[in-house]
Amino acid sequence: MSNSLKTANPAVVVRFAPSPTGYLHIGGARTALFNWLYARAKGGKFLLRIEDTDRARHTPEAVTAIIDGLKWLELDWDGEPFSQFANAERHREAAEAMLANGTAYKCYLSKDELDAMRTTAEAEKRRFIIDSPWRDRDPAQAPANTPFVVRLKSPTDGETLVADKAQGDVSFPNADLDDLILLRSDGSPTYNLAVVVDDHDMDVTHVVRGVDHLTNAARQSQIYQALGWDVPVWVHVPLIHGPDGAKLSKRHGALGIEAYRADGFLPEALRNYLVRLGWSHGDDEIIPTIQLIEWFDFDGVGKSPARFDVAKLTDLNGHYIRHADDAELVRRCRDIMELPEYEGGVALLAKLDAGVEEKLLASMPGLKERAKTLIALIDSAAYLFAERPLTFDKKADKLLDETAKADLKSLSDRLEALDTWTPEALEEAVRTFAEETDLKLGKIAQPLRAALTGTSVSPPVFDVMAVLGRDEALARLKDQSA
């Protein structure tokens, strides 16, 4: 990771700054998407910064998971990812500067003392605001060899305004914003300091993140002021809740983004779904990314939280699958089979030789029309992977009764004499057969489908027969002929 924070300073610089404590969850993904969209819409830069200041909670696996998630979602960032930890020295310098200009002070209150104060305040149902005796004490009185933290000397009266593009003007009474810690007693910088220094050094122009950071914006504004720096444009977007309206937490099915990949969702569909959670453009629902980039701006961002609805995501996914390129879908099916989460994927992969792949591609127009996820698509293509003798599901089994098998026998004899093995020729032959034997087409088509695929549902049977090829199709029919 890079430690050089300076950028070319274009008009718009945004960043996605996840803390690497777990996978990339759906809310983080949307925040990243909004940032990315805005940067691409405005011709700006989209930076990635890993907030790994807390060494204890930071894991390399989480960094990998986040990066993989972003890559899969196709949200490409500019330059190398930044490591916040790598910039700790700069953060300390900023704190020193604040100490020097009197906007920060050394506080010798111990953590235990503070905890005790907090507990009593809570017990007395009093709100607890840190009021350090060291705030205005002469530094000369400082005890020797005693650990201290550096705190922000934040204003005690008046209010701090956060002029937010999504939330509007929100002001906080300064009396409620206490002297937050800038540098811990071990000299390491805390989140709020690090964010301000990094965003400033990276020339970030717009800070786009979840509303859960709104009060941080007020605190950070005070740090910016103390440092004499310009405050960036704030954009705090509403949160995404679980289907039950509660906060989307790990316990509430806040799946990592990779879970959606494993479930067979397309990144384009997920982007489309996610952007509509908290952002709108009139009545538009299906918005390809290219159009999103043209339209996206913060004036379309709402304020109320949204619930995650898989049904709608699924519908959108079906749309994107239907409209996807056939070869691309084949490639994506293969990708999914390679995923360790996909049970049976290896087995399928083993069968997916050039021949099967060709059949899969040829069947794709019929297959993709019927599937809402890649997983469902692969499942529905099982008959292409199957080897004789086929196994039959319950409905197929029922379709293949004695009369059906007898019909299949005469039909397959007829088909065997056919010179051309195309869907059209096949259909004509079967229709003629149905007419001659006084059968409704469905009466013969369903057993045919069952014999060919082992199920009662498939793309049009004549297409299935054509793709399977004369020999295989006839063999499967013979297997079920009485």
Place this chain on the structure above:
RNA sequence: GGUCCCUUCGUCUAGUGGUUAGGACGCCAGAUUUUCAUUCUGGAAACAGGAGUUCAAUUCUCCUAGGGAUCGCCA
């Protein structure tokens, strides 16, 4: 509890001081169809409650209720 935010069909949302309050998903019914799906048509379904401003409020103001966020030497 303090501070801050939110509230239009079940869900995501559009919308305006005067609309039959629109769209999408889901649901129901029908059409098309060799199955399923697609597609098409139709239907049920919402302005949280109260007060005020106004000729007129879903829209503006206030209050109430409900929901959410945040209050760490976490990020």
